[in-house]
Amino acid sequence: MIAAATFEIWLLGYNEAYSSLLSHQLGRNPDYRLRRFATVPLALTSAIEGERPEAIIFDCGPTPDGIVHQAVRQLRELLPQTAIFLVSTQADISTAVELMRHGASDYLVKDATTPDRLWQLLAQTCQPRSTPQPHKGPCPEAASVLLGEHASMQHVRELIGKAARTTITVSITGETGTGKELVAQAIHAQSGRAGQPFVAVNMAAIPRELLESELFGHEKGAFTGAAARRIGHFEAASGGTLFLDEIGDLELTLQAKLLRVLQERVVMRLGASKPVPFDVRLVVATHRDLAAEARAGRFREDLYYRLLGLPIELPPLRARGDDRLLLADSFVRNFSHLNHLPVRSFDAEAKRRLLAYPFPGNVRELKAVVELAAVLADGSHIRAADLPPLQAPATGRDASPAAAPTANGSMPSLREQTLAIMQSVLLQTQGDVVAAAGRLRIGRSTLYRLLQSGHLRLPQD
Numbered sequence: 001m002i003a004a005a006t007f008e009i010w011l012l013g014y015n016e017a018y019s020s021l022l023s024h025q026l027g028r029n030p031d032y033r034l035r036r037f038a039t040v041p042l043a044l045t046s047a048i049e050g051e052r053p054e055a056i057i058f059d060c061g062p063t064p065d066g067i068v069h070q071a072v073r074q075l076r077e078l079l080p081q082t083a084i085f086l087v088s089t090q091a092d093i094s095t096a097v098e099l100m101r102h103g104a105s106d107y108l109v110k111d112a113t114t115p116d117r118l119w120q121l122l123a124q125t126c127q128p129r130s131t132p133q134p135h136k137g138p139c140p141e142a143a144s145v146l147l148g149e150h151a152s153m154q155h156v157r158e159l160i161g162k163a164a165r166t167t168i169t170v171s172i173t174g175e176t177g178t179g180k181e182l183v184a185q186a187i188h189a190q191s192g193r194a195g196q197p198f199v200a201v202n203m204a205a206i207p208r209e210l211l212e213s214e215l216f217g218h219e220k221g222a223f224t225g226a227a228a229r230r231i232g233h234f235e236a237a238s239g240g241t242l243f244l245d246e247i248g249d250l251e252l253t254l255q256a257k258l259l260r261v262l263q264e265r266v267v268m269r270l271g272a273s274k275p276v277p278f279d280v281r282l283v284v285a286t287h288r289d290l291a292a293e294a295r296a297g298r299f300r301e302d303l304y305y306r307l308l309g310l311p312i313e314l315p316p317l318r319a320r321g322d323d324r325l326l327l328a329d330s331f332v333r334n335f336s337h338l339n340h341l342p343v344r345s346f347d348a349e350a351k352r353r354l355l356a357y358p359f360p361g362n363v364r365e366l367k368a369v370v371e372l373a374a375v376l377a378d379g380s381h382i383r384a385a386d387l388p389p390l391q392a393p394a395t396g397r398d399a400s401p402a403a404a405p406t407a408n409g410s411m412p413s414l415r416e417q418t419l420a421i422m423q424s425v426l427l428q429t430q431g432d433v434v435a436a437a438g439r440l441r442i443g444r445s446t447l448y449r450l451l452q453s454g455h456l457r458l459p460q461d
């Protein structure tokens with residue numbers, strides 16, 4: 001039996017019908033305790049009385065902007081740890097930026113998909129406290145959580161140690177899910193900058209038109225909607241480490257600006273007349289072959305050489321031999337402790353299958369696969385049958401994928417296929433989790449957990 005955590009979610013808004021709708025939809029998750037507040041002062045009173053919700057969903061409705069800003073500011077002051085999600089009919093980016101500056105965690109424009117998106121956001125927010133959250137700063141023991149005994153990983157650890165002693169720029173390459181961000185965190189944690197900020201920015205995840213102001217900041221009035229000065233990530237990371245992920249995705253114009261910033265060691269906020277010096281250690285990462293990108297003219301050669309610094313290459317998981325088993329055991333142990341499950345080890349056949357599968361999604365995929373197996377297992381061991389089905393047996397330890405590639409030539413991962421089957425059954429049962437769990441012959445708590453974590457979605461009502 002799994003002990004479910006309960007998370008308190010506040011629904012704040014004057015629109016009773018919409019509040020009821022959200023309450024009905026989100027209430028399907030048995031782990032949420034929902035409380036409705038018709039007015040901001042009522043919510044503030046509860047916060048003053050010491051109540052600490054995990055998240056607040058604030059339906060701003062027609063409330064004037066000034067009042068919403070003030071409410072968000074007050075809620076943020078009283079509840080620094082609470083996620084605040086705003087739902088509004090206004091699709092105005094400047095309003096969104098301004099509200100996020102006041103402390104909102106996210107801003108959603110109200111449409112038919114809003115309940116679904118809130119479900120996903122809550123799933124990401126409502127994690128057990130001890131689960132590391134992405135992009136919130138490194139775990140202090142980051143170096144010790146970078147697991148692996150394979151010679152290639154020992155070499156990576158040596159390079160991390162060397163990088164940490166100086167402020168040299170570090171460029172990390174490796175396939176997706178190989179642990180590039182974890183390495184960046186480890187460098188920061190072992191360096192003299194450990195007590196200072198670690199700021200991680202995924203260049204591929206930020207819309208192009210916002211990227212420059214995100215990186216370098218802007219002054220009040222720099223562009224329509226820039227209602228106040230905002231510092232960028234370079235300044236935010238001052239004294240610490242700035243991790244620029246997916247640097248290979250940066251477009252050429254911004255590459256030129258980044259080069260200038262790195263050469264001059266100053267940033268110029270958009271709309272500013274005076275440059276601001278910064279002091280950051282830069283760590284960059286990419287899954288692309290930057291040298292090849294530079295040869296093809298898609299990445300500036302001068303920037304490539306400036307960023308190269310100390311290169312660290314993370315090998316794919318399939319080239320790390322038995323590390324797969326070491327990692328699998330560790331992930332299962334941690335996951336089981338967090339979820340109050342008995343800690344089970346893998347039986348011989350399960351180990352054989354873990355070693356035979358090439359894990360195109362690398363450590364991230366391994367983690368998802370073995371955590372799912374830990375949920376599904378109910379004997380004394382995790383058996384091969386508890387692992388999601390392999391597409392076709394691979395022939396050897398580090399064999400190349402035997403599964404059929406998709407139309408675009410890439411191979412769907414094991415996890416993607418398993419989730420696709422679950423998703424299609426959820427569609428067939430029109431979102432009836434109990435019926436879907438029956439058809440799949442798995443516990444419904446498994447489906448709830450995957451829905452909660454955002455790996456599956458309920459079909460639209």
Ligand SMILES: Nc1ncnc2c1ncn2[C@@H]1O[C@H](COP(=O)(O)OP(=O)(O)OP(=O)(O)O)[C@@H](O)[C@H]1O
Nearest residue numbers: 145146147148175176177178179180181182363364
């Ligand atoms: N050596 C490792 N030991 C323990 N956990 C690891 C290791 N490598 C990766 N992980 C875990 O695997 C997941 C993916 O790692 P991470 O996000 O660092 O990969 P990435 O290479 O930056 O991925 P992407 O290219 O998609 O950004 C994370 O949960 C991370 O903690």
